[in-house]
Amino acid sequence: MKFLKDGARAVVTATWVGIIVNAFLTILKAVGGVLSGSRALIADALHSASDIVGSIVVLLAVKIANRPPDREHPYGHGKAENVASLIVAILLIIVGAEVAYSSGKIFFGERPVPPGKLALAIIIISILIKEVLFHYKYRLGKKYNSTALITEAWHHRSDSLSSLAALIGIGAAILGGKFNIPWLLYGDAVAGLAVSLIVVKVGYSLAKESSLVIMEKVLDDESVEPYIHTACSIDGVRRVDTIHARTHGSYLVIDLKLGINPDLSIEEGHRIGKRVKKQLMEKHSEVEDVLVHLNPYNDKN
Template structure:
């Protein structure tokens, strides 16, 4: 069961790679009348689909592994099978390293999800090799290893879905990024104060930033507008985001 579970898990790599390609294609489409912020969140949708696929595989083989333990049937492993799965550990971990590196480099949630998928494959295959070597004397090892592989798949599912759903719902701005934004505002507008309501809205590669700040009440509308434009240009250049700054008058009590 463990080998069959791992084979299905490996075959699912083909489908997940196809899902990633499609999600990248959709995410790369420009903004249109109905989607003014682009289609970047298609990557998160792709990651949710990958997570759902992993969940189905995990639950299916958890059930099969438990049934194998209940009927007391030992599995037979050939030396060739052990060698093949040993090689697959190296190959899958190599794919995992590349996907995780690429995902970090281009900040792609879908690629990071695929990297974790590959890594869970590598760990699963490694467990199977260990189980195969011990399986001659321990009849129950196939079922136990099958449960272990299934647990890894389900853990990968949790990691993938948690990140993708959190991204779609919207996440709190990183404190380091928020501090950098405040510094940029104050460096380009020393009279600005009470910087608040900093929100970062991610749509794949397209990122929108909104914030509120207060300016002296004696400043006229044109001066306030020009200063807001200066702040926006500085933020846009430094952080590669599309900022919108809302100006409020500073009252004496503040």
């Protein structure tokens, strides 16, 4: 699809950057969590590992989405990105549930041990790196209208927020051990639970958004106004009777019914329809295809 092809290389590069960085962070957090005894840091390592799986899914989706339309997929393969977004979102929810389970066990077991200061340093590094990745991928996703890359960006932001929660919890647990405040020792486990809630919430929001697109939800009235204005600017179009614009990954497909003079010949009406389609696709780069139906215009209607 033309709107994604221009930035396909940038999207793939950004995804590979995410995979490499997340592999580094997963190893760093896992080793640091074991050495420092931080449950929150180990939970955060699982979150980073899920980012790697999500990025691989995005790579496959971008490859499929760039395939040209065929007999079985006349509107193209753009929704592969939305399917990828849904998979990443479900993955987030599963990871969040696992984190909640592993963190919650501490409340029914032995007295928690405060983590070492190494955990704090690793968490701070993770937050900084994840915020940079979020802004990098989010801007690219918006620039090239890549839903999968935008979902990946929010995956990084959720990791950053979960790391922030872990930072607070680890800090509280360290203070609890230093000043002998028993209830603060549970800060690390509480942070793990907070991480899980953040991850599940982000996953649910992304899954809901992707599902709406997959189920053919059309754009609202305000969003289609520019397309109506463009269609009505074509000579011969008396009115846009109906318009449905739906998202297919990084591009739009528009179905519209136009009211034209009923006295025009079929050939004249066909020319009007072709001009409307051409103008919509040239003026709005996100529009990949337009299906036009012509209705006889009646002043009484």
